Amino acid sequence: MSVFRIQGGQRLSGSVAVQGAKNSVLPILAATVLARGECVLRNCPPLTDVEYTLDILRHMGCGVKREGGTVWVDASVPTDCVIPDELMREMRSSVIFLGPVLGRMGRAELTYPGGCELGPRPIDLHLAALRTLGAEIEERNGRLICQGELTGGSITLSLASVGATENAMLAAVAAKGTTTITNAAREPEIVELQEFLRTLGADVRGAGSSVIVIEGGKPLHGGEHTIRPDRIVAATYLSAVACAGGEGELLGVDWRQLSTVTAALVEAGCQVESGSDSIHIAVQEPLGAVRPLRTAPYPGFPTDAQAVVMAALCKAQGATVFVENMFESRYRHVDEISRMGADIRVEGRVAVVCGVPRLFGARVQATDLRGGAALVVAGLGAEGETVVSGTRHIRRGYGDLAGDLRALGAKIWLEEEIVI
Ligand code: UD1
Numbered sequence: 138m139s140v141f142r143i144q145g146g147q148r149l150s151g152s153v154a155v156q157g158a159k160n161s162v163l164p165i166l167a168a169t170v171l172a173r174g175e176c177v178l179r180n181c182p183p184l185t186d187v188e189y190t191l192d193i194l195r196h197m198g199c200g201v202k203r204e205g206g207t208v209w210v211d212a213s214v215p216t217d218c219v220i221p222d223e224l225m226r227e228m229r230s231s232v233i234f235l236g237p238v239l240g241r242m243g244r245a246e247l248t249y250p251g252g253c254e255l256g257p258r259p260i261d262l263h264l265a266a267l268r269t270l271g272a273e274i275e276e277r278n279g280r281l282i283c284q285g286e287l288t289g290g291s292i293t294l295s296l297a298s299v300g301a302t303e304n305a306m307l308a309a310v311a312a313k314g315t316t317t318i319t320n321a322a323r324e325p326e327i328v329e330l331q332e333f334l335r336t337l338g339a340d341v342r343g344a345g346s347s348v349i350v351i352e353g354g355k356p357l358h359g360g361e362h363t364i365r366p367d368r369i370v371a372a373t374y375l376s377a378v379a380c381a382g383g384e385g386e387l388l389g390v391d392w393r394q395l396s397t398v399t400a401a402l403v404e405a406g407c408q409v410e411s412g413s414d415s416i417h418i419a420v421q422e423p424l425g426a427v428r429p430l431r432t433a434p435y436p437g438f439p440t441d442a443q444a445v446v447m448a449a450l451c452k453a454q455g456a457t458v459f460v461e462n463m464f465e466s467r468y469r470h471v472d473e474i475s476r477m478g479a480d481i482r483v484e485g486r487v488a489v490v491c492g493v494p495r496l497f498g499a500r501v502q503a504t505d506l507r508g509g510a511a512l513v514v515a516g517l518g519a520e521g522e523t524v525v526s527g528t529r530h531i532r533r534g535y536g537d538l539a540g541d542l543r544a545l546g547a548k549i550w551l552e553e554e555i556v557i
Contacts, residue, residue: 141525141539143516144548145498148383151545155371155390156182156536157206157364160326163230164303165333165362166190169210170197170237171310172337174359178208181364183536185529189228193220197238211359212241220247228533232260235283236304239272240311244284249276258464262301266292270305270312289314289353297322297347297434303330306349310339313354321349324435325394329365336360368394370535372442373510375399375418377542379407379449380518384419385545392416397438401427401446405453426455426492432463444470444511450490451479452518459488470508473501474515477523495520503527506534513538517547526554 157180167190169176181187181203191208195201198216202209218238225231225248238245249260264274270287289312292305302322307330309316321327323345331344337360340352371390378385379402392399392411399409399416405424410417427450432440440463450457451474461467468488471481476499480491498521503509509531516523525531528551531538539551 138526138554139528140552140554141513141516141528141531142550142552143498143513143523143525145381145496145516145519145521145523147381147546147548149378149381149385149517149546150383152386152388153374153541153544154388155366155374158182158326158367159184159186159534160299160324160369161329162187162364163190164233164307164326164330165364166194166208166210167233167237168307168330168333168337169194170199170212170215170234170241171307172212172357172359174213175209175211176337176359177361178210179361179363180206181208182206182367184533186228186230186533189224189231193224193231193234196221196224215242218242218244218246222248229258230300232263233300233303233307235263235281236267236306236308237311239267239283239285240287240308243286246280246282249279249281262294262296262298263304266294266301266305266318267308270308270316272308287312289316289351292316292318294318294320296320299324299326302327302349306330306334306341306351309351309353310334310341310357311353316351316353318349318351319347321347322434323347325365325368325391333360333362336362366390369439369441369507371395371416372398372439373445373514373535374541374545375402375416376445376449376514377517377545377547378418379405379420379424380452380514381547382420383546384417386415386417388415390414390416397436398442398446401430401438402449404428405450424450424453426450426453426457429458429460431460440464440467441507443467444507445514447481447488447490448474448511448514449518451481451493451496451515453492455492457490459490461486461488467508469504470511473512476501477515477519479515497521498523500524500526503530506530510535510538513542513549517542517549
C-alpha cells in the first residue's frame with residue numbers, strides 16, 4: 138500500500154510547472170474516436186484515469202502509443218463499440234465515450250455508471266441530449282445500449298453539466314445537420330474541446346458561452362493538440378503554499394481561469410501576482426477567514442477547489458463558511474482533516490471552518506481525489522508527520538504530487554508501506 142509521508146510545518150519556497158489538465162485530456166481522448174486519421178496529443182499528464190481511457194481506446198481497436206507526455210491515437214478503423222464493465226467501473230467519466238462511439242459507429246454499449254464517491258452522479262442529461270439527436274437508448278441488465286443514425290437537433294440542458302455538454306458536442310459533430318446546445322457548460326475544458334474538434338476539421342462555435350452551435354456530419358481527419366495546464370492542480374499548489382506559508386511560483390498557468398480561487402486567497406491575506414502564464418504566491422502573515430465561498434459552475438468558485446482551499450483556511454483566524462452547490466457528498470475530507478486538529482462543522486451543503494492556531498500531523502485516509510489532495514495540503518501546514526493513505530484516489534488526478542510539492546520546497550514522499 139502506498140502512502141504520502143509529509144514532514145509538515147515548514148514554509149515552502151520554489152517553483153513548479155503545472156501538469157496538463159485531467160478534465161481536458163479525457164474528453165479530448167474520447168474525441169479521437171471521431172477522427173479517421175492519427176491524433177497526436179502532447180502534455181498528457183501521467184494519470185491512472187488517462188491510462189484507463191487509453192485502455193478503452195485499445196479495447197475499441199484503436200492504435201494507441203504513449204511516450205512520455207505524448208500520446209498517439211489512430212482510430213482509422215474502430216472495431217468494437219462495447220466498453221467492458223471493468224473499464225467503466227475504474228472511471229465513471231468513461232460515459233463521455235457514449236456520444237463519439239455512437240456517432241462514429243452507429244452503436245455504443247456500456248455499463249450504467251452508478252453512484253460514486255461524490256454521491257449519486259446521474260447521466261440523465263447525457264441520455265436526453267443523445268435522444269434529441271435521434272439515439273435509441275435501452276437499459277438492459279445494467280447495460281446501456283444506444284443505437285441509431287444521428288441527426289442535428291436542438292438540445293436544451295436543464296443544468297449546465299460539463300460532461301453532458303461534452304457528450305452532446307461529440308455526438309453532434311458526427312450527426313448530420315445543425316445542432317444547438319443551449320445552457321451549455323462554460324468551463325475552459327469545453328473551449329479546449331471545441332478547439333481540438335476544430336483542429337480535426339469540425340465546425341463548432343460558441344464554446345465558452347451558453348450556446349454552442351455545431352454543423353455536423355463531416356468526416357474528421359487527424360490532428361495535433363497540446364493539453365492546457367490543469368487549473369485545479371494549480372489551485373491545489375496555491376492552497377499548499379497558503380497553508381504552509383512561504384512562497385511559490387506556478388509556471389504555465391492561465392490566471393484568468395483561477396480568479397475566484399486567487400481572490401479568496403488574497404482576501405485571506407496571501408499576496409498573489411499573476412504573469413502572462415505564471416502565478417506567484419507569497420504568504421508572510423497568518424491568514425484570516427474570508428467571506429462565504431459558494432461553489433458554482435464556471436466562472437464561479439470551482440467545486441474541485443473547495444476541499445483544498447478549505448484545508449488552506451483551517452488555520453485562518455475567524456470562521457469561513459463553505460456552501461457546496463454542485464455535489465452531495467463533497468465533505469468527506471472533513472472528518473480526516475479534523476483528526477489533524479481542524480474545527481469544521483458540516484450541516485448539509487454548508488461547512489463552517491473555525492480557524493485553529495495549529496494543525497497536528499496524523500494518519501489520515503483519502504477517500505476521493507480532491508478531498509485526498511486537501512489532506513496533503515493540510516499535512517503541509519501541520520506540525521509533525523502526516524501519513525496519507527488511499528493514494529490511488531489522489532493519483533487519478535495528480536501525476537507526481539510529491540515531486541511537484543518537493544519542487545515547491547515541501548518535505549513529502551510517496552512511499553510503499555508494508556502492512557503486516
Ligand atoms: C466535471 C468534472 C469534475 C467537476 C464537475 C463540476 C470531468 C471529467 N469532471 O464532472 O471534476 O467536479 O464537472 O465542475 O470533467 N448532473 C445531472 N445529470 C446529468 C449530469 C450531471 O443531474 O446527466 C448533475 C450532477 O449530479 C452534478 C451537476 O449536474 O450535481 C454537475 O455535474 P457535471 O457538470 O455533469 O459534472 P461532471 O461532468 O460529472
